[in-house]
Amino acid sequence: MIINKVSCQIDSANQNQWPFNVPAVRQIIEKGFKFTKPVTFLVGENGSGKSTIVEAIAEAYGLDAHGGRAGRKFVNDRPKTPLGEVVELHYTPIWAKRFASPRSRKGYFLRAETAFGFMSFVTGLPGYWEENVMEMSHGEGFLTVLNTMFSDPGLYLMDEPEAALSFSSCLRLIALIHRLATIGGQVICATHSPLLTALPGSEIIELGPHGIERVPWKETSLVNHWRRYLEDPDFYLRYILNEEE
Ligand SMILES: Nc1ncnc2c1ncn2[C@@H]1O[C@H](COP(=O)(O)OP(=O)(O)OP(=O)(O)O)[C@@H](O)[C@H]1O
């Protein structure tokens, strides 16, 4: 474990403003949030605050909120997000010593939304990958990046990494995430994937109007919706399609 807690203090005048009014963020402000496992998945409906929190952790760690590796920002002078400005990361004692300087921090932020533009920009630059990912499919490019960048123990943040990946590529990603955890790294991943979240030994936190809740895989809304959908798509579709008429 590298980070065992996030907390945040804000001026009470800002508490009704975004992002401090998002219930999950509000919970971090009120109680802080403790990480208990090397791999944490953030799940929840669109707009529940997953990206807001992952981006803020990235920025507090020294990663660019638009993606990339630690210790070297893609764009140095970009202003931080409002939560990134104030969130505080609590390091475990071993890592606090190792990471005394932000430049010594290792890690990577893989953000599906911006990854492709970023990947084309850094291909061939020192510290990145040699392969021309622009000549690969979306998913192949992603796997190349994952294979090269996900190696050292460090903090790995991901926002919907499954977006470009097939079922079998997602399984490869699970293996990579597991490897990072076993070599002493930490992974914090926002996802809508029932496949990724099934990784044994990981913790799933569900974000929603209630704030943040730790939920076993089988009890997440994500898994329950997928299970019911795969068993009987019609159960959902008859409502949705009738609504459209
Ligand atoms: N720059 C912004 N200014 C104001 N509100 C924002 C901004 N960015 C996001 N929001 C709002 O904050 C809330 C949380 O957004 P966020 O992107 O963190 O959700 P998410 O859980 O990552 O959703 P998704 O699953 O769609 O990626 C949403 O209600 C969103 O509309």
Ligand SMILES: [Mg+2]
């Ligand atoms: Mg998001």
